[in-house]
Amino acid sequence: MALRDATRQVMVGDVPVGGGAPVAVQSMLNAPAKDVEANLAQIEALAQAGCEIVRMAIPQRSCLDAFQEVCAASPLPVVADVHFDAQIAIEAARRGAAKLRVNPGNIGGWGPTDAVIDAAREAGIPIRVGVNAGSLDDALAARVDLSLPQKLALSACQYVEHFHQRGFYDIVVSAKAHDVPVTIETYRLLAQQLPEVPLHIGVTEAGTAFQGIIKSAAGLGVLLEEGIGDTMRISLTDDPVKEVRACWTLLSALDLRRRFPELISCPTCGRCQVNLIDIAQQVEQRLGEVDRPLKVAVMGCVVNGPGEAADADIGVACGAGSGAVFASGKIVRKVSEENIVDALFEEMGRL
């Protein structure tokens, strides 16, 4: 089984993917393809949220000028997402793409695929070979002797073999489905069958934020915990900034990468004698501006409160209308309910 450390590293702009590099966080632009300003504004917001690689669809050749402008001005490496028309991918490679994302199954056959490979080689950029359950090759989709994960993995392996035969090794592979068990099984197969290839993991078409985050955290959580996945995207039918925040929260939860604060807060119960949900939400909002991986605990009662507050960098254990503020394991202040949030952030500033 080929895990994160064992894959061959490729560079997407200045971001390493695979070969033991930290799991890279990706998202995708959803502004209109010709609107340069809107796409650059979205990249700015994504970068601010911690996005490291950004993907942009190029649906028609007439969008290539805008793509080129975006690449030239973008602080993040931009991946060109191309379907159906190999010529667009070839042009994108020449105009500043940091990576190409193609599905050889819909790009027009092996001839056009080879032309795309050659363009990437010339530009010195990698290619993501992306297979999706929703656009699997008809002949393969019809086979009754294989499960869907086996079909997806086989499709990806066949493409990789072709790329390797053409002497092109700077590849990342994805094989996405909207079904979580299918996604998990497919990537387990890929990790076994393509031990040297970095994997881009994701649950595709995962839905709107609530459901999409749950499906992605479960599916990618299982994979990341097993050491599978070199770069990730959480696909949501929502603002892509939420995708990036969700990626970081998941990486931090699994202790793989920490960059932003973590809030430990209890679910409240009949024992709680402050408005803890309100306090926790205020703290969460103000933590949005903090760019350090601090642990902050907001706890409602004496059952687990003092233990958790003392274990965090900063914490509060509440009682009746008041709270004991902890810093680095010790009580530093007792304050009334309305002063808890300010006191926490004052003490945080002193750390």
Added chain:
Amino acid sequence: MALRDATRQVMVGDVPVGGGAPVAVQSMLNAPAKDVEANLAQIEALAQAGCEIVRMAIPQRSCLDAFQEVCAASPLPVVADVHFDAQIAIEAARRGAAKLRVNPGNIGGWGPTDAVIDAAREAGIPIRVGVNAGSLDDALAARVDLSLPQKLALSACQYVEHFHQRGFYDIVVSAKAHDVPVTIETYRLLAQQLPEVPLHIGVTEAGTAFQGIIKSAAGLGVLLEEGIGDTMRISLTDDPVKEVRACWTLLSALDLRRRFPELISCPTCGRCQVNLIDIAQQVEQRLGEVDRPLKVAVMGCVVNGPGEAADADIGVACGAGSGAVFASGKIVRKVSEENIVDALFEEMGRL
């Protein structure tokens, strides 16, 4: 390794837990402990959302009358959550609790613990033995030869041994931490060391909705996918109804239990020529009233759209300002953008 099917089944009211029963969905009331009406209203909302077992804190003896009234009127089995005072647990068993949740480490020693065991036996109800990282026994917490998961598992095992020695076997065990890798490792140890005991799984103090859902879906997702966990709670610093919705979404994502619709919707990109986020959110909202496990696909373009829409029970693959509506794999209508949502629900009604 003892998985879900191999545990000894206990009954919480009429809800089976363990022994191959479906993973039972739990939540906890957070209305003031003496407010009978507020607690019953919350139980009603939780039951509506699919909650199967509900827990209620009894912080003081003076709350026992309210607890008794809630138990008598509740459509769901009510678990008494008791800390520090064994007498409250004993009284709760006599007044209608369907299960007791105690931490023998804070209930006053073995004498009071035994009195609680005897009260549960007399009432014919099970006990959840709940250990938390934030309230671990001091002597155990201080041991440097054990990891935190080992400490939590050992603590739970010692309690279980005591319960077994007293001839009491109707137990469920939990050992929660706010840290996801610690939670995963602890429950893996418990599944090995207590193969016959049903496990209540959860990440505790997981935070407000966004982070709490990600931590819980990742941690519980890993465990459930391995066959660990007989009943679950997702703890959020938010409305408990969200906890229940998150549980069902996770169980459905892992294909363990399906009860509500699943929405497959793409994240949109520069190719999309309808306002798909808006359409998907409208569909999501109207699906909130549908109580069948249908698959509904809302897709933005031709790349994966027709494939996913055809694969779902009901779906739409959008083009420029319009959509092709699919039912059971076939296109049944083409409609303009503003009629997509209504058309989907009309076709759904015909299924």
